[in-house]
Amino acid sequence: MPAASMESGTEIIKADGVTKRFGAMTAVDRVHYSLHENEVAGIIGSNGAGKTTLFNLLTGYYPPDEGTILYRGKDVTRAKPEDRVAMGMTRTFQLTSTFDNLSVSDNLVLAFFRAHRKSSLLHLLLNTCKRQRSQDRVVAALETFGLQPVRDRQVRHLGLGEKRRLEIAMAVLAEPEVLLLDEPLAGLSESEIRGVLDVLGGRVGKQTILIVEHKISHVKDFVQRLTVMHEGRIIADGGYEECLRHPEVRRSYWQIDAAAEGDVHAAG
Numbered sequence: 001m002p003a004a005s006m007e008s009g010t011e012i013i014k015a016d017g018v019t020k021r022f023g024a025m026t027a028v029d030r031v032h033y034s035l036h037e038n039e040v041a042g043i044i045g046s047n048g049a050g051k052t053t054l055f056n057l058l059t060g061y062y063p064p065d066e067g068t069i070l071y072r073g074k075d076v077t078r079a080k081p082e083d084r085v086a087m088g089m090t091r092t093f094q095l096t097s098t099f100d101n102l103s104v105s106d107n108l109v110l111a112f113f114r115a116h117r118k119s120s121l122l123h124l125l126l127n128t129c130k131r132q133r134s135q136d137r138v139v140a141a142l143e144t145f146g147l148q149p150v151r152d153r154q155v156r157h158l159g160l161g162e163k164r165r166l167e168i169a170m171a172v173l174a175e176p177e178v179l180l181l182d183e184p185l186a187g188l189s190e191s192e193i194r195g196v197l198d199v200l201g202g203r204v205g206k207q208t209i210l211i212v213e214h215k216i217s218h219v220k221d222f223v224q225r226l227t228v229m230h231e232g233r234i235i236a237d238g239g240y241e242e243c244l245r246h247p248e249v250r251r252s253y254w255q256i257d258a259a260a261e262g263d264v265h266a267a268g
């Protein structure tokens, strides 16, 4: 899908010339990056390219040394984490940690309550309408994320792929404006990866998603726009094919012989 078609959507996140240094090392180097409403975008790059650091800047984990970050046009560059929470940002950006001694469905119920705590828990318990809605949402999440068969299982007995699907389900139950995922496929087997990609694929068009991944093969069927990072900079941005052909991507990112095998590993 051409990147141009995405440009018309509302700009949700905009990073303008952001730089982050760790001592002498420039982890993110004057990066410009935008994410539009309902866009499904991926960032790839070799080890140490700066993907996680950029991700942390966008989510407010730390402020950039230079540059600005806008959230729906508002400057959040220096916003403290609690200010971001008040704006509805932080909770939208992080995978929720699970309660490993509770069941899958209990975790989903808690995720829903936590996300809708504007009305107090007591209020929710007393409000039949809201309670019904939470139950409906949890049942829908169990279905959507393929968790129905393990709904009563304690989280600590889940496989890694099931746990990852639960984490994403919990994040989605919070009704985030943006789902930001840093290597959600790390450590999973090929079949578990397919399961997670299936549930993420089901969100396309309904949700703004930014997914950071090491391997391009994991995201190529899924993202509408790809951004390639190398040594702290964005070296290509656009459609998958376009990025694939980009001379600097070929030079800096691919290992050409690995590319020929079809499953391309990042250099480095």
Ligand SMILES: Nc1ncnc2c1ncn2[C@@H]1O[C@H](COP(=O)(O)OP(=O)(O)OP(=O)(O)O)[C@@H](O)[C@H]1O
Pocket (backbone or CB within 6 Å): 022, 025, 026, 027, 045, 046, 047, 048, 049, 050, 051, 052, 053, 054, 214
């Ligand atoms: N907290 C930190 N303190 C010091 N250096 C850091 C810190 N975080 C990242 N770096 C350095 O910044 C560079 C970019 O790291 P980053 O984690 O952003 O890369 P990445 O693209 O996410 O890599 P990977 O694919 O391995 O996850 C690396 O050289 C890393 O060593």
Ligand SMILES: [Mg+2]
Pocket (backbone or CB within 6 Å): 051, 052, 053
């Ligand atoms: Mg990383």
